[in-house]
Amino acid sequence: MEMTNFWSWWIIILIVIHVVGYALLLQKTSKLKSEKHKPGETTGHTWDGIEEYNNPLPKWWFYLFVLTIVFTVGYLAYYPGMGNFKGVSGWTSEKAWKEENDAVLAKRAELFSTFIDKPIPVMIKDEKAMAIGERLFANHCSTCHGSDAQGAQGFPNLADDDWLYGGDADTLVASITNGRNGIMPPWGAALGDEGVNQVAAYVRNFSEEGQDEKLVTEGKAKFAMFCAACHGADAKGNHMLGAPNLTDDIWLHSYDSSMLEMVINDGISGQMPAHNELLDANSIKVLAAYIYSLTNE
Ligand code: HEC
Ligand code: HEC
Incomplete structure (x- = not known):
């Protein structure tokens, strides 16, 4: 200045x-x-x-x-120091920072160059890439998804084969880059308490067989009307909308006691923040590969 x-x-x-x-x-x-x-x-x-x-x-x-x-x-x-005299070296803190930063980026580019052009299913065989992915995950993702990537209530497990949006390489990159926002609308007003109990019984029956048969039958009919558009006619979910599979006993929002009824009644949503402004494309690719490696050999 x-x-x-x-x-x-x-x-x-x-x-x-x-x-x-x-x-x-x-x-x-x-x-x-x-x-x-x-x-x-x-x-x-x-x-x-x-x-x-x-x-x-x-x-x-x-x-x-x-x-x-x-x-x-x-x-x-x-060095600069005598008023506005810039010093014969031409040193500025800005230039010094840029040089250091360029050096770090160049070193990183060199490190990445050995694996970054490989397709993700191949990159997962590269130990160095996976070690970098693990560190990036610990820094940027573990607060929400857990240090072991197994998630928590409301935060999906990334280490199992059950996906809201999909576990293929391109979808993982898209999830991380642009973020996700899954919205389950509230159904209490449309269904009433009785209707909510009926669809809940139908959904619960997939993982806990032996629910009240009458409720399940009524629920099945209502599910086809109100829920199938997003969760699919077979209730196995829809990757386009991030609508979870409701038949596999894997829950994004845990179901102790009446949580299932509550979610259907009140609706619920989840937000995965976009990371395109926090991370460069190469880091995102390495991260996607790391997650891919958790469920693929
Ligand atoms: C602020 C919390 C938060 C952070 C940080 C976060 N996530 Fe997420 N992530 C979520 C939530 C919540 C969802 C589920 C979104 C939904 O319900 O639609 C999600 C979904 C995802 C999905 C989609 C999973 C599926 O089943 O399709 C992937 C992949 C993912 N996150 C990876 C990452 C990675 C990699 C990072 C680190 C760069 C990260 N997330 C950081 C909260 C977070
Ligand atoms: C507009 C699309 C849409 C409709 C219609 C819809 N859902 Fe959902 N549902 C979602 C999405 C998206 C999620 C995931 C919310 C999140 O990411 O947190 C979800 C989540 C759920 C969950 C939580 C699943 C879990 O793993 O925790 C249940 C249960 C559920 N829906 C049941 C129903 C039932 C029953 C109906 C019909 C009455 C219904 N949904 C209608 C989109 C929909």
């Missing part, structure tokens, strides 16, 4: 006065002492009977001072 001329000169003059001042002071004191110095002479000061000798500065001490002055002059000539 440029400062005004006044402040620039203010700083330059202050620095020059200081450096020249120190140099003169150093020269003067060292000369005074060595010319006049007589061994054993005291300054005349005494404290509690201790007399102060008038000895010159040790040589190493003196040269250390000289060195700091030389360093100051060299530093201020090379």
